[in-house]
Every structure is written in C-alpha cells, then in structure tokens.
Amino acid sequence: MIGVLGGMGPLATVDFFGKVLVATSAGGDADHVPLLIQSDPRIPSRPAAILGDGRSPLPELMAGRDRLVAAGASALAMPCNTAHFWFRDLSAACPVPFISIVDACVAELAPMLNAGGSVGLIATRATLAGRIFDAPLMRAGYRLQVPNDESMDRLVLPGIELVKAGQTQQAGPLIEQAVRGLLQKGADALVLACTETPVALDAVQSPLRAKCVDSTAALARACVAWWRLHSQISCAT
Amino acid sequence: MIGVLGGMGPLATVDFFGKVLVATSAGGDADHVPLLIQSDPRIPSRPAAILGDGRSPLPELMAGRDRLVAAGASALAMPCNTAHFWFRDLSAACPVPFISIVDACVAELAPMLNAGGSVGLIATRATLAGRIFDAPLMRAGYRLQVPNDESMDRLVLPGIELVKAGQTQQAGPLIEQAVRGLLQKGADALVLACTETPVALDAVQSPLRAKCVDSTAALARACVAWWRLHSQISCAT
Structure with missing residues (x-):
C-alpha cells in the first residue's frame, strides 16, 4: 500500500488519485x-511558511507521514510540489521509501533533452522561491529557466487563478504564452509544477503540452512503477 | 478526520472524493x-460473494475499518453500494459512527415524495440481489420498484458498461429509458445506486436527473454535514 500525504490542497490530491488510476491502465480493478x-x-x-512569516507545516507533515507508515504504507508520496520544500526532513529517517515528485520529473525529462540542456519551470511563487527543483535539476546536469516577474504577474498567476475558478478555456492562452516565453529563452523542455497548469494547456489542446512534464502525472507514474516492482518482488520471495 | 473504506472499485472512490469537495463548496482549502x-x-x-460462490470480503473490510479507526478516523464511510451488504457486521461494535450510504439516500428522498410513496432503484445485479436498500426503504415507509430482467439486460447493465468504457453519450439514453420505465410503473423518485448511472444521465443533461438521488453524492453530503456538526461541537467544548 502506498501512503499519500495530501490535502494541500484537496483538489491536487484528487487530481493525483485520478492520475494514478490513469497510469495503471488496468484491465480490472484488482490491478x-x-x-x-x-x-x-x-x-x-506552505506558501505562508516559505514566503512570509507563517509557521512551518513540518510537524503536521511529520505526523501525517508517521500515521501513514503506522497504518501500513510501504512507500510514501506527496502530491504537492510546494510541500517538497520539507522533503529532506520528511525523507530523513523515514522507515519506508519516500518517492519524490522532483525525482519523478527528472526521470521523465531524461528522454526529452540532452545533458546540459535547459529546463523551464512553471510553478507558483512559493515553489520557485523555495528552489525546490533547483538542486535536483542541476545534479542531473540541466540548467534552469524560470518565468520573469512580468510573466508571473501577467500570465502564470492569473492562469492558475482562472483554472481555480473553472475558466480553463481562458487560462489556456495565458499558460501557453508563459511556456512559449521559456522555450524562446532557450528551454528544451518544461516542468509544469503546479496542478492547474496542465489543465489549462489541455483545455485548449495546446501542442506545447508535448514539451512539458506534468509533475503530478509523473509522480503518479513513479508510484505505479514502484508498486509493480515491489509487488512482483513480494510475489517472488 | 473521516475514514473512507474504498477501492471497490477505485473509480468509485475517486468519484466520492471529488463529490466531497463539491459538497463542501469551501471558500478556501482549510474548510x-x-x-x-x-x-x-x-x-x-463483492458481486462474486453475493451472487456466486466467491468468499466473503468481510475479513478484509473489517481489517480496513480497524486500520482507519486506529489511524485516527472519528467516523467512517464506504463509497460502495454493494459492500453495504456487510454494513450491519461492519457497524456493529464499531468504536466510531459508520455513515451508511443507504441512510444518506433515505434522508435525501424525504423531501422528494410522500409517506407511502414508491422509490425506484437503479443498481447492479449484486446490489439488487443483496436487497441492500429494501429494509431501510420499507422502514422509512416507502415501497420499492426495481427494473425487470429485460430492463436490466437491455438498458441498465449495458449502460453501466458503456460508462466504464468512457462512452457516456451512448450510455445516457439507455439509463434514461430505464429510469423512465420505473417512473411509468409508479415510482415517485429514484435512487441511482451505482457510480456509473449519474454520469450517464449527466452526459445527456437528462431532465429526469431531478427525480434521482445519486447515492455517492448523498453519502458525500452526509459526510460533510457530519464533519461540520462534529467539528463545531469540538470547537465548542
């Protein structure tokens, strides 16, 4: 059983749950x-703790982690990019593997660009400020491109708000323009590191989607792959 | 925290999760x-155990119930109509309230018909054979109408299969015809007691939807109502 540390927010968690089911492509429920x-x-x-003077959510995240492990989770995942600011603390001394959303994205980027290539990152202000993707992307040998302030204020953040308000058609062109801006600045591939942006691109059937990794879907696929490997090993022993 | 005993199948569970979020109509994530x-x-x-010679899922359901309670659930719900065949066993000696999908439907039927009125039930063969809704509806003073064999074979079951295959537009008219058949036989209101049938009616924007209670949505609303009452009581003491 994979434990999922979610609810931050709940829409991102239900999105992840659905993407695990899609990633399974199961013939029957039992798969x-x-x-x-x-x-x-x-x-x-999480944004208040990273950007302002809000208190750290780490104690509550730790309690959730421990509750899931105590209830029998044999691995953990957290479908919230921003909360990965505390990933090192959460995965340290964790008795089961903790599957990182950042590592899942890095794995999916590999076939999309060459070593030394440039990765664009579309994310909320808190995820960018927390530098959550920076070190893992650099360790993998990639350079990082982020939207400038003007693109954040005029395209990314209004696009996210429109998706939250259900206006996905209006959000599509804004997110598309932000993605195109990073491609023009030299990005070879992008990570969509917030729940709303893949929804916006899908709503307008954007061809740029093929250049993008959806971080939630990448984490879902990593979890399905982990489970398949793990349950096969369990069957073999 | 409400514990949700799901995965039977997972699509019904993700449907329930989404309907809890809709039922909340929250201003912010914290609500x-x-x-x-x-x-x-x-x-x-569950169908194999009710209809055939499959072994009972009760031990696994009990283990899931106990896991959720041990992990801190202060109430339980099970977004699977068929599994309510074992509801009496599951709720007996349960240390926390177990919110029944059947009771949630009966509560939503009350303003839709008069005492002595007739309730139509659209459900899978296992839910019908398990007589899961029969006693609670009769205790509430209602009569029960179920589709005949011909309607099950030609409309309800093919409609469910079409939704499972993603062909919701094609499923709509079949489920609509099954609903209309029960209304013509005297039903005053209906319960859609399987996950797929509300999806089919919504896909064709059927006006008959107003006569129907979606059991998953009814359970979601009952859970939100329970939580609001419970957390207010917690705040007050």
Missing part, C-alpha cells in the same frame, strides 16, 4: 495500486 | 473535510 490517502487541509499554509 | 481514504482493490469481489 490497481492500493493507496492510503490522507487529505488533510488543516496543515498550515 | 475542506479531512479524509483518510483507503483505496484497496485487493478486497475480494
């Missing part, structure tokens, strides 16, 4: 990955 | 209901 999902919206705000 | 969702597709088949 699906067993999940134990905590969706707890009471965890203190 | 959402905290959930702990077990989605375990390894639980033995």
Whole structure:
C-alpha cells in the first residue's frame, strides 16, 4: 500500500488519485495500486511558511507521514510540489521509501533533452522561491529557466487563478504564452509544477503540452512503477 | 478526520472524493473535510460473494475499518453500494459512527415524495440481489420498484458498461429509458445506486436527473454535514 500525504490542497490530491488510476491502465480493478490517502487541509499554509512569516507545516507533515507508515504504507508520496520544500526532513529517517515528485520529473525529462540542456519551470511563487527543483535539476546536469516577474504577474498567476475558478478555456492562452516565453529563452523542455497548469494547456489542446512534464502525472507514474516492482518482488520471495 | 473504506472499485472512490469537495463548496482549502481514504482493490469481489460462490470480503473490510479507526478516523464511510451488504457486521461494535450510504439516500428522498410513496432503484445485479436498500426503504415507509430482467439486460447493465468504457453519450439514453420505465410503473423518485448511472444521465443533461438521488453524492453530503456538526461541537467544548 502506498501512503499519500495530501490535502494541500484537496483538489491536487484528487487530481493525483485520478492520475494514478490513469497510469495503471488496468484491465480490472484488482490491478490497481492500493493507496492510503490522507487529505488533510488543516496543515498550515506552505506558501505562508516559505514566503512570509507563517509557521512551518513540518510537524503536521511529520505526523501525517508517521500515521501513514503506522497504518501500513510501504512507500510514501506527496502530491504537492510546494510541500517538497520539507522533503529532506520528511525523507530523513523515514522507515519506508519516500518517492519524490522532483525525482519523478527528472526521470521523465531524461528522454526529452540532452545533458546540459535547459529546463523551464512553471510553478507558483512559493515553489520557485523555495528552489525546490533547483538542486535536483542541476545534479542531473540541466540548467534552469524560470518565468520573469512580468510573466508571473501577467500570465502564470492569473492562469492558475482562472483554472481555480473553472475558466480553463481562458487560462489556456495565458499558460501557453508563459511556456512559449521559456522555450524562446532557450528551454528544451518544461516542468509544469503546479496542478492547474496542465489543465489549462489541455483545455485548449495546446501542442506545447508535448514539451512539458506534468509533475503530478509523473509522480503518479513513479508510484505505479514502484508498486509493480515491489509487488512482483513480494510475489517472488 | 473521516475514514473512507474504498477501492471497490477505485473509480468509485475517486468519484466520492471529488463529490466531497463539491459538497463542501469551501471558500478556501482549510474548510475542506479531512479524509483518510483507503483505496484497496485487493478486497475480494463483492458481486462474486453475493451472487456466486466467491468468499466473503468481510475479513478484509473489517481489517480496513480497524486500520482507519486506529489511524485516527472519528467516523467512517464506504463509497460502495454493494459492500453495504456487510454494513450491519461492519457497524456493529464499531468504536466510531459508520455513515451508511443507504441512510444518506433515505434522508435525501424525504423531501422528494410522500409517506407511502414508491422509490425506484437503479443498481447492479449484486446490489439488487443483496436487497441492500429494501429494509431501510420499507422502514422509512416507502415501497420499492426495481427494473425487470429485460430492463436490466437491455438498458441498465449495458449502460453501466458503456460508462466504464468512457462512452457516456451512448450510455445516457439507455439509463434514461430505464429510469423512465420505473417512473411509468409508479415510482415517485429514484435512487441511482451505482457510480456509473449519474454520469450517464449527466452526459445527456437528462431532465429526469431531478427525480434521482445519486447515492455517492448523498453519502458525500452526509459526510460533510457530519464533519461540520462534529467539528463545531469540538470547537465548542
């Protein structure tokens, strides 16, 4: 059973749950990955802790992690890019593997660009400020491109708000323009590191989608792959 | 935190999760209901146990119930109509309230018809054979109408299969005809007691939807109502 530390926000968690089912492409229900999902919206705000003077959500994240492990999770995942600011603390001394959303994205980028290539990152202000993707991308040998302030204020953040308000058609061109801007600045591939942006591109059937890794879908595929390997090993021993 | 005993199948569980979010109509993430969702597709088949010689899933359901309670669930719900065949066993000696999908439907039917009125039931063969809704509807003073064999074989079951295959537009007219058949036989209101049938009616924007209670949505609303009452009581003491 994979434990899912979610609820930050709950829409991202339900999106992840659906993407695990899609990633399974199961012939019957029995092939699906067993999940134990905590969706707890009471965890203190991650953006407030990273960008302002909000208190750290780490104690609540730790408690959720420990609850899922105690209940039988044999691996963990957290479908929230911003919360990966605390990933090192959460995965340290964790008795089961913790599958990182960042590592899942790096793995999916590999066939999309060459060593030394440039990766664009579309994300919220807190995910960018937390430098959550920076070190792992650099360790993998990639350079990083992020939207400038003007693109954040005029395209990315309004696009995210429109998706949250259900206006996906209006959001599509804004996110598309932000993606195109990073491609023009030299990005070879992009990571869409917030739940809303893949929805916006899909709504307008953007051809730029092929250049982008959806971080939630990448984490879902990594979890399905982990489970398949793990349950095969269990069967063999 | 409400514990959700799911995964039977996982699509019904993700549907329930989404309907809890819709039922919340929350202004911000913090208003959402905290959930702990077990989605375990390894639980033995409920239809095989009710209709054939499959072994009972009760031990696995009990283990899931106890896992959720041990992990801190203060109430439980099970977004699977068929699994309510074992509801009496599951709710007996349960240390926390277990919110029944059947009771949630009966509560939503009350304003839709008069005492002594007739309720139509659209469900899978296993839910019908298990007589899961019969006693609670009769205790509430209602009569029960179910589709005849011909309607099951020609409309309900093919409609469910079409939704499972993603062909919701084609499923709509079949389910609509099954609903209309029960209304013509005297039903005053209906319960759609399987995940796929509300999807089919919504796909064709059927006006008959107003006569129907979606059991998954009814359970979601009952959970949100329970949580609001419970967390207010917690705040007050």
